Amino acid sequence: MSYDALLWLSFGGPEGPEDVRPFLENVTRGRGVPPERLDEVEQHYQHFGGVSPINRLNRDAMDAVRAELADQGIDLPVYFGNRNWHPLAEDTVATMAADGVRRALVLPTSAYGGYSACRQYDEDIERARAAVGADAPELVKLRHFFDHPLFVGAFADAVRAAIETLPSAVGSRHRLVFTAHSVPSAADAAAGPPEEGGHRYSRQVAEAARLVAAAVGAEDYDVVWQSRSGPARIPWLEPDILDHLDALHADGVPAVVVCPVGFVSDHLEVVWDLDTEAAERAAEHGMAFARAATPSSDPRFAELVVELVREHVAGAPARKESDFPVAGCTVNGAPCAVGCCERLRR
Numbered sequence: 001m002s003y004d005a006l007l008w009l010s011f012g013g014p015e016g017p018e019d020v021r022p023f024l025e026n027v028t029r030g031r032g033v034p035p036e037r038l039d040e041v042e043q044h045y046q047h048f049g050g051v052s053p054i055n056r057l058n059r060d061a062m063d064a065v066r067a068e069l070a071d072q073g074i075d076l077p078v079y080f081g082n083r084n085w086h087p088l089a090e091d092t093v094a095t096m097a098a099d100g101v102r103r104a105l106v107l108p109t110s111a112y113g114g115y116s117a118c119r120q121y122d123e124d125i126e127r128a129r130a131a132v133g134a135d136a137p138e139l140v141k142l143r144h145f146f147d148h149p150l151f152v153g154a155f156a157d158a159v160r161a162a163i164e165t166l167p168s169a170v171g172s173r174h175r176l177v178f179t180a181h182s183v184p185s186a187a188d189a190a191a192g193p194p195e196e197g198g199h200r201y202s203r204q205v206a207e208a209a210r211l212v213a214a215a216v217g218a219e220d221y222d223v224v225w226q227s228r229s230g231p232a233r234i235p236w237l238e239p240d241i242l243d244h245l246d247a248l249h250a251d252g253v254p255a256v257v258v259c260p261v262g263f264v265s266d267h268l269e270v271v272w273d274l275d276t277e278a279a280e281r282a283a284e285h286g287m288a289f290a291r292a293a294t295p296s297s298d299p300r301f302a303e304l305v306v307e308l309v310r311e312h313v314a315g316a317p318a319r320k321e322s323d324f325p326v327a328g329c330t331v332n333g334a335p336c337a338v339g340c341c342e343r344l345r346r
């Protein structure tokens with residue numbers, strides 16, 4: 001193996017009530033998010049005792065990956081570092097350097113392209129390496145996996161399982177609704193290399209939704225957005241899931257199956273914005289509601305990560321279900337291409 005470690009690079013989340021505000025300040029520094037929005041999101045976290053599920057979910061998923069690596073006879077220590085909360089990527093990369101790691105692969109916990117989902121993880125890599133200095137290991141980020149058959153397959157089974165939980169009186173009259181984190185429309189327009197014409201994030205989300213819908217045999221489905229942040233005057237991707245539930249209800253739809261295709265685990269936006277807010281809105285309308293599980297809870301997720309590692313090391317062709325270009329594999333945080341997913345000024 002030409003690599004001596006795998007860095008699991010994620011978002012991070014608070015682990016107690018006192019962590020919440022400093023965590024939110026880290027997330028939104030320089031991002032132009034109004035304080036009222038921060039107060040609101042702080043309440044979502046405090047509702048769960050100030051503990052985000054994300055760190056535990058990452059640790060569980062990393063344990064599954066360690067077991068899968070061992071099963072496949074691959075000796076690759078797995079390190080955990082985050083953008084916004086402890087363990088911070090800077091500290092983890094310093095530990096890796098001290099452990100003698102010279103070259104490591106990086107698994108970002110997002111399947112997609114775009115500034116927030118891809119390029120910002122490149123910035124994290126660059127910042128962490130700069131903080132460590134000359135001893136910093138080379139860090140090679142793995143590719144986007146939104147169209148990987150194991151990712152699509154895990155979501156497809158989760159959608160089938162969610163449909164099973166609907167009351168039998170609904171029959172097959174449910175609507176399948178895919179959701180992903182909204183981003184500013186301008187950020188989506190700037191996503192991908194300029195020659196691709198932008199919108200890489202929303203196009204990949206739409207493609208993943210199409211693949212999952214096809215796998216479950218759903219002809220009709222919708223793609224909507226959730227967890228909008230930022231000032232109200234700035235346009236973000238729409239429709240919002242709550243508005244969409246209102247519209248479905250007005251159309252007489254009796255049940256919804258929500259598939260959080262934009263997320264790999266049940267972190268706070270999933271357990272609050274979907275399981276709490278969206279479920280309540282559906283209940284107000286008397287609509288049955290079921291939410292599909294996210295892939296990190298599926299054994300295939302560990303297989304997927306190990307497959308991405310093996311594929312990269314072998315220089316093997318990417319196993320994928322779409323015709324979209326393979327992207328996201330970057331070295332030391334350099335962008336995928338000149339001008340790709342550039343950060344917007346706010």
Ligand SMILES: CC1=C(CCC(=O)O)c2cc3nc(cc4[nH]c(cc5[nH]c(cc1n2)c(C)c5CCC(=O)O)c(CCC(=O)O)c4C)C(CCC(=O)O)=C3C
Pocket residue numbers: 011012013014024027028031033037038041052053054109110116117181182183184227228229230262263266267268269
């Ligand atoms: C595309 C995308 C993903 C998916 C890709 C990926 O997974 O990386 C994602 C994931 C996540 N977002 C998360 C949390 C937050 N995101 C925020 C704010 C924002 N997200 C944005 C986009 C995304 N975010 C954007 C454009 C903003 C506006 C500020 C800015 O321009 O950067 C804020 C600030 C408060 C608010 O306004 O919501 C919080 C607290 C957590 C952790 C949850 C937990 O604790 O379990 C996770 C996994």
Ligand SMILES: [Fe+2]
Pocket residue numbers: 181
């Ligand atoms: Fe976010």
